[in-house]
Amino acid sequence: MFGLGELGQTLKEKREEKGLSLDDIQEMTKIQKRYLVAIEAGEYAQLPGNFYTRAFIKNYAEVLGLDPKEIFALHRAELPQLETEHENDVTPTRVRRRSREVVPKNAKFTGVLSKVLIVLAIVVILIGVWFIAQKLIARGGDKPTDTDQGIVLKNGQNIGNGKVKTDPKAEDDNQSPPSQSNDEDKPSDDxxxxxxxxxxxxxxxxxxxxxxxxxxxxxxxxxxxxxxxxxxxxxxxxxxxxxxxxxxxxxxxxxxxxxxxxxxxxxxxxxxxxxxxxxxxxxxxxxxxxxxxxxxxxxxxxxxxxxxxx
Structure with a gap:
């Protein structure tokens, strides 16, 4: 556990315990050395604002293997607190009133017309795609296939009276060779x-x-x-x-x-x-x-x- 009011001393002792110099911490965290010196001395006014002060301390603690949440909880009174920034809550009534006046009277009609045109364009495209698909299907259905005839004719082959003369050698050539097992394809144990x-x-x-x-x-x-x-x-x-x-x-x-x-x-x-x-x-x-x-x-x-x- 760490004592209150000793945040900078705690970080310094932990750094020295690990055998690290401020140059080492600067290299690891990318925080300028002069800011690290200010943190260890508790001179938070030397740092660029409360937000960066807490961010630097968090990064410093993490590099040393400390839990930033525990550090912030134990040294809450010592650490600078973040200020809540309130934005101007002026209601832009005049801007809204002007924006309504700028909108043309036929804006609603134009919006509806645009949507109708988009829908019509989509319908036309879908109809075109349907016609193209029908033509492709029709062409595919009219084309004879070898599987439907059951035979494959070679150049110069005589059909004669409608009976096909088959070539025994061709039948042997068309047969696929038996698959051969290859030990090289088998994965090794490694x-x-x-x-x-x-x-x-x-x-x-x-x-x-x-x-x-x-x-x-x-x-x-x-x-x-x-x-x-x-x-x-x-x-x-x-x-x-x-x-x-x-x-x-x-x-x-x-x-x-x-x-x-x-x-x-x-x-x-x-x-x-x-x-x-x-x-x-x-x-x-x-x-x-x-x-x-x-x-x-x-x-x-x-x-x-x-x-x-x-």
Missing amino acids: DKKTTEQSLKLDRSEGQTSHYTLSGTDRFDLNIDAKDGGASWITVAKGGPSGQRLYYSFVSKGVNNRQDESFHQDLSDQGTIYIKVGSVSSTVITINGQPFEFPDNGTVQQIYIDFHKEA
């Missing part, structure tokens, strides 16, 4: 595993989503940062209180820091918990397939229940 793999979203509530991974015997998890981005990542067994497999940043090309990423084979695990501090800066792949976040929220918690294929 192909079957690839096509059968399924990552299904079971339910999603706020920042928390539950998935089921099935149809595969492999659970290979890889978490990277996008170019120029960084994100705080937690990976644990079962849930947030389970054994931690990773609890640090992933980053790529940030302030000449060494790039960090997470990769582990979790095929022997059941349920894996993942918390992402900055979705817009994070890339997750499962068994080589890109993972799509359920929404664009900055902080998200993901549970993956792995049903290993026997």
